Amino acid sequence: MDANSLLNLTISTSAVGISLVTAVFMYRQTREMTRQRRISNTIGGATALDSILRRLGDFEMTFFNHPHLRAYFYAGRPLPRRRAAKEQVRTLASILCDILCSGIHVYSTVDSANSLNEWKAFCTYILKNSPAVQECIQSHPD
Numbered sequence: 693m694d695a696n697s698l699l700n701l702t703i704s705t706s707a708v709g710i711s712l713v714t715a716v717f718m719y720r721q722t723r724e725m726t727r728q729r730r731i732s733n734t735i736g737g738a739t740a741l742d743s744i745l746r747r748l749g750d751f752e753m754t755f756f757n758h759p760h761l762r763a764y765f766y767a768g769r770p771l772p773r774r775r776a777a778k779e780q781v782r783t784l785a786s787i788l789c790d791i792l793c794s795g796i797h798v799y800s801t802v803d804s805a806n807s808l809n810e811w812k813a814f815c816t817y818i819l820k821n822s823p824a825v826q827e828c829i830q831s832h833p834d
Contacts, residue, residue: 737802744795751788765822785824789832792818
């Protein structure tokens with residue numbers, strides 16, 4: 693074997709070795725990126741769920757200061773007749789509808805959220821027991 697053949701063999705062997713090392717490195721990088729993406733998605737999902745539950749909690753605090761309003765959302769009480777009171781309940785119904793719709797979106801898109809059925813049951817309960825929410829949905833079907 694002459695010097696040129698030996699040089700070519702050495703270069704070829706080195707290229708194969710470098711290619712293997714590169715492939716292993718790329719595999720490890722891809723695996724790590726996938727792991728980090730999963731962690732990031734889980735954190736993002738938890739943040740979105742926390743936001744929905746925080747908004748619902750803030751909405752519920754309304755009933756602490758105005759307990760008479762609770763029946764319009766949980767006990768089937770029809771909308772009040774007085775205009776100012778009716779607008780107050782309608783505004784709260786709109787806020788609650790926004791929270792419920794946002795919750796459905798988050799629970800159905802976040803992989804780590806495994807409570808979609810419970811959230812849907814809550815939404816169904818509210819819809820059945822709140823003429824104010826029923827009116828809001830009928831007036832804004834989209």
